[in-house]
Amino acid sequence: MNLLLTQLKPGEKGKVKQIDACRRAARRLYEMGFNIGTNFEVVKNDIGPIIVSLFGHKVAVGRGLAQKIIVNQPD
């Protein structure tokens, strides 16, 4: 099932499926570890940027951009 990153709750895991942002932003995300197929866990999702843990490292992503990250169930 496809979800947006913003729809996941803290503690929930997911896998990056697709990034629908502009080329520049998408590239930035890929290079910071949000490449297609990466598993992650949402750490914080209330106000402010969403914090995601990738291999135990936290990356904060602004909500506007997080809405463009499409995710699905992890492996």
Add this chain to the structure above:
Amino acid sequence: MNTIALVGNPNSGKTTLFNALTGSNQHVGNWPGVTVEKKEGKFKFNGNTYNVVDLPGTYSLGAFSEDEMVARDFILKGNPDVVINVVDATNIERNLYLTSQLLEMGVKVIVVLNMIDEAEAKNIQFGIKTLSKKLGVPVVTTAASKRKGIKELIEEIVRVIDGEMDLKPSISYGDKIDREIKTIKKLLSGKTLEYPPRWIAIKLIEGDQYVHDLVSENKALSSDSEFGDVLSAVKENIEDNELEIVNRRYEFVNDVTRVSVVRPEEAVKTVTDKVDKILIHKYFGLPIFILIMFVLFQLTFAVGEDLLGGLMAAAVDAVGHAIEVFLVNINSPAWIIAFVSEGIIGGIGAIIEFIPLIVVLYMLIGILEDSGYMARAAYIMDNIMRKLGLHGKTFISMIVGFGCNVPGVMATRTLESKKDRMIAILINPFMSCGAKLLIYLVFIAAFFPNGGGLILFLIYFIGILVALLVGKIFSRTLFKGETTDFIMELPPYRKPVLRNVLRNMWDNVSGFLKRAGTVIFAVVTVLWIMAVLPAGVEPYGAESILGRIGLFIAPIFKPAGFGTWQAAVGLFSGIAAKEAVVTTLGMVYAGVGEGTELISAIQGAFTPLTSVSFMVMTLLYTPCVATIATIKKETNSVKWAIFAMVYTFAIGWTMAVLVFQTGRLLGFS
């Protein structure tokens, strides 16, 4: 001489390693984006000298921001003999993405698995031999902050420089792209190019602007119609190709780590998770940030002033007195005695007294910087900043500005969009720097000896508020457009390293001492001469040259409550260096009384209310020349530098008048 470049993701420990290798003292901090310029150093081994270059961190060679551009430019144009790729071992799966790009450049690479101590604590294991074989380059492990593995690294560097390295391009980008690479490579052969043809081919296919420009500037290529056809075919598919290339690189990384890295089933829970639950909490985050700042200034005062302040003042007094006695004993001419006791001791002594406070404040800021809280502060503020049309990362440059606005303005390099960066540069002068701190300290000592911590906190806070409001206005008027999205790594909390804290403190204190010996000394000398001439007038009086200049400017400050010629001259000299405001006041008032009379002279010349409006003025008005020069350099525009000078003055003046007039209406004096 051989050149070694340190390249890696932000916050992977490049500068720590650089300092360990070269014995330099470059700024280290636990947040991404500390280093924004190229820095050089040297080390000697077996009689040979090696040149080491520390670069800003970068996630890829794509370069989005100014600091990444610096790194990329050096890698591409600096011709390093060997690239040391500093990898955060705990985050190897992401860090090797950059490595995969470096390996294609045809330059010798050594991979350094840094932070190996943290990886061990997290129970992550590496098969170093396999890793090295898979990557085709040597791999060394280090714990740079503990100076472990440095010797082995140096030996490896020397071995690699002296030896041959067979870099075989090993990433396959799939049939279609591989075929295109081959075609382009063939067309490139025989042409003189600065970079390996395969690398250029890949960069063209993934749509790298720099390389596209490079080939269009190349006459032999742009006149080749076959090449032109291939290039336009490639351009059609850039987005798909780009994604495919990124994916393949990550696949390559995966292939490497699958057989060489073992992570524990269940990740070791770190303190970072627990601490973050509180420090960046939805409701508590902001109040905690404000509380931390408040405590910071209270502590600064408690330790710097109450505990150590008296000692320094006594020392300055004693030394000053001894010098005077000495000068009298050797029968120096009266004007020398006057210059030394009133100009130098009265002026520069007035600021030396406050060194303990500066030391304490910068140690505390250093602890914050090295703990990992900086990135959190930016995170917490992003929410508010965004509503104002500003980028959260702006806040990091603002905190750096607390030390000095010069690095503060430089720190804006990490902001990707021009709009965000311009605003961040223009509002940085409102951040109260260490030199302005001295001004407040004198006025606090004169009027608010018991509320120092609170007053300081409020002043810094007003600085932030004004910066944010002005930023908001700019984003609605001068620099319209969308603010780019916030993406930032939040590094793990780390126990501050004493060496880093002391270094960061010393950066500020030594900068201050250096200014005291140069700019401020020069200002004092010139002003002193102007204060005692023309011959025959009362020295330090309104009739002196200095007094007349001051009297000429003074009326504009009347509405703000401090329309004396001394205040006017002080503010004016502060543009050379902010400490000069105090030294100038110290000098012109030293002639009036005896000993270090600055405080009591100020009590006579100002009132509590005008002292506040004067502090607000000094907080906000025109930045020092060093900052103006940096603004010119970073915006690449004289126009913006002049704009920054003028508009800050207008805001400082307006706010000072507002404070004074409101205060008077409310019955303060």
